[in-house]
Amino acid sequence: xxxxxxxxxxxxxxxxxxxxxxxxxxxxxxxxxxxxxxxxxxxxxxxxxxxxxxxxxxxxxxxxxxxxxxxxxxxxxxxxxxxxxxxxxxxxxxxxxxxxxxxxxxxxxxxxxxxxxxxxxxxxxxxxxxxxxxxxxxxxxxxxxxxxxxxxxxxxxxxxxxxxxxxxxxxxxxxxxxxxxxxxxxxxxxxxxxxxxxxxxxxxxxxxxxxxxxxxxxxxxxxxxxxxxxxxxxxxxxxxxxxxxxxxxxxxxxxxxxxxxxxxxxxxxxxxxxxxxxxxxxxxxxxxxxxxxxxxxxxxxxxxxxxxxxxxxxxxxxxxxxxxxxxxxxxxxxxxxxxxxxxxxxxxxxxxxxxxxxxxxxxxxxxxxxxxxxxxxxxxxxxxxxxxxxxxxxxxxxxxxxxxxxxxxxxxxxxxxxxxxxxxxxxxxxxxxxxxxxxxxxxxxxxxxxxxxxxxxxxxxxxxxxxxxxxxxxxxxxxxxxxxxxxxxxxxxxxxxxxxxxxxxxxxxxxxxxxxxxxxxxxx
Numbered sequence: 001x002x003x004x005x006x007x008x009x010x011x012x013x014x015x016x017x018x019x020x021x022x023x024x025x026x027x028x029x030x031x032x033x034x035x036x037x038x039x040x041x042x043x044x045x046x047x048x049x050x051x052x053x054x055x056x057x058x059x060x061x062x063x064x065x066x067x068x069x070x071x072x073x074x075x076x077x078x079x080x081x082x083x084x085x086x087x088x089x090x091x092x093x094x095x096x097x098x099x100x101x102x103x104x105x106x107x108x109x110x111x112x113x114x115x116x117x118x119x120x121x122x123x124x125x126x127x128x129x130x131x132x133x134x135x136x137x138x139x140x141x142x143x144x145x146x147x148x149x150x151x152x153x154x155x156x157x158x159x160x161x162x163x164x165x166x167x168x169x170x171x172x173x174x175x176x177x178x179x180x181x182x183x184x185x186x187x188x189x190x191x192x193x194x195x196x197x198x199x200x201x202x203x204x205x206x207x208x209x210x211x212x213x214x215x216x217x218x219x220x221x222x223x224x225x226x227x228x229x230x231x232x233x234x235x236x237x238x239x240x241x242x243x244x245x246x247x248x249x250x251x252x253x254x255x256x257x258x259x260x261x262x263x264x265x266x267x268x269x270x271x272x273x274x275x276x277x278x279x280x281x282x283x284x285x286x287x288x289x290x291x292x293x294x295x296x297x298x299x300x301x302x303x304x305x306x307x308x309x310x311x312x313x314x315x316x317x318x319x320x321x322x323x324x325x326x327x328x329x330x331x332x333x334x335x336x337x338x339x340x341x342x343x344x345x346x347x348x349x350x351x352x353x354x355x356x357x358x359x360x361x362x363x364x365x366x367x368x369x370x371x372x373x374x375x376x377x378x379x380x381x382x383x384x385x386x387x388x389x390x391x392x393x394x395x396x397x398x399x400x401x402x403x404x405x406x407x408x409x410x411x412x413x414x415x416x417x418x419x420x421x422x423x424x425x426x427x428x429x430x431x432x433x434x435x436x437x438x439x440x441x442x443x444x445x446x447x448x449x450x451x452x453x454x455x456x457x458x459x460x461x462x463x464x465x466x467x468x469x470x471x472x473x474x475x476x477x478x479x480x481x482x483x484x485x486x487x488x489x490x491x492x493x494x495x496x497x498x499x500x501x502x503x504x505x506x507x508x509x510x511x512x513x514x515x516x517x518x519x520x521x522x523x524x
Contacts, residue, residue, distance in 0.1 A: 020033075045090065050090070053067045078091055138444065153338055160375060184380060197347070206333075223243065240268075268300070273288055288319075292325040311419045336390075401423060408477050408480075413425070423466065430487060439479070444480055
């Protein structure tokens with residue numbers, strides 16, 4: 001595991017801690033166990049300055065005594081050093097770490113000299129980190145994807161016939177699938193040839209390849225605020241500089257986006273035009289046309305994330321995609337309509353760009369899994385029933401989740417979605433990061449809005465998906481309501497109301513967790 005820095009931001013450390021509290025036992029021992037793992041794996045290298053007790057307690061929505069006790073436990077083990085005036089640091093191990101190789105320091109400084117942040121080698125995104133955890137009874141409202149494969153996918157695999165006389169290596173994708181994806185674009189009013197399609201291992205790989213090809217350390221990237229956090233991870237990995245533009249009720253502020261492109265000439269602009277992730281907004285056609293025209297005129301590669309495009313709840317004819325208005329690099333997949341386990345996505349763009357991406361992809365995996373590509377081509381040939389079934393389930397889940405939120409959490413607010421898979425919920429007080437920690441202790445994982453917003457906003461927002469069965473959604477909201485009752489507003493004039501107190505705006509009473517105190521096991 002790569003280190004997260006010698007002075008990690010508290011929010012980054014909180015994300016890296018993952019589902020630390022979703023277990024049995026005193027909170028301070030659970031926190032100490034997860035910190036111990038990060039130290040032992042090298043994610044917190046020797047000398048790392050950890051957040052102050054009060055600050056970490058606030059972000060974890062626990063009492064300060066929990067953090068103090070966890071730190072003291074690791075200090076007694078020799079993993080941490082705590083000194084008055086210099087804070088809490090990771091201790092130097094008995095055996096000195098391997099000396100850095102020649103050139104490492106210069107490479108680490110490349111990004112800062114170029115004006116960007118240091119390159120990030122792995123995710124601290126809770127959306128992905130929750131998937132890496134072992135199953136533990138936590139309901140995942142953080143990662144939005146179909147809960148199970150549809151019967152059409154099962155049948156397609158059951159009747160699969162593999163090609164004869166084929167090596168199986170197709171870096172750009174199987175011809176039959178590239179043709180099927182191109183035909184889908186043609187049906188939507190965007191003439192496309194197979195040479196304009198690259199098949200990828202999901203849309204995430206498509207975005208990753210584009211970032212690797214188009215970005216260098218210090219390059220600017222126009223992003224929406226908030227936006228899909230998986231894209232922000234990729235841009236951070238490239239040591240690029242985010243240029244955030246706020247999202248309003250009608251999608252990204254196009255006038256501001258044009259000004260940013262004119263002023264900074266970013267190396268890339270990334271948007272989610274339809275059912276924006278996470279807000280659910282839809283960019284009007286005239287605004288989309290203006291955005292594409294400006295990007296083309298200024299020579300800024302514009303990437304439109306189309307992963308949710310097929311999930312419109314309405315029955316009216318859908319607007320054309322951004323790629324109908326000019327040169328746009330489109331990224332799509334079957335993960336949201338069919339199943340996340342079908343790791344098939346694509347990039348649509350100019351043929352010369354696709355050829356370059358294919359050569360880059362060949363370095364990494366020599367092409368996607370052939371059986372999955374054959375199955376995807378078959379599904380696209382008769383896509384209507386699969387899509388209709390998914391939309392039916394989504395509409396039902398959307399209605400049920402909104403009804404349960406209104407019944408059990410009436411103080412929360414969210415607009416109805418017109419498509420996609422998620423609700424963008426605003427809390428009446430507090431912040432999403434600290435509430436997410438309380439929710440974890442009640443057995444439900446949510447995505448805090450702050451993790452999606454490069455402007456530092458969306459603090460009171462949560463993103464909740466509605467893809468689970470009705471009874472699971474009901475149980476999830478029941479747990480959220482219990483967590484909210486515990487989180488609660490701080491009484492006027494109480495110490496918890498002081499942001500400097502480290503209590504996160506009223507997290508409820510907490511068991512004394514100082515070493516030697518009488519402790520009660522905590523269960524979900």
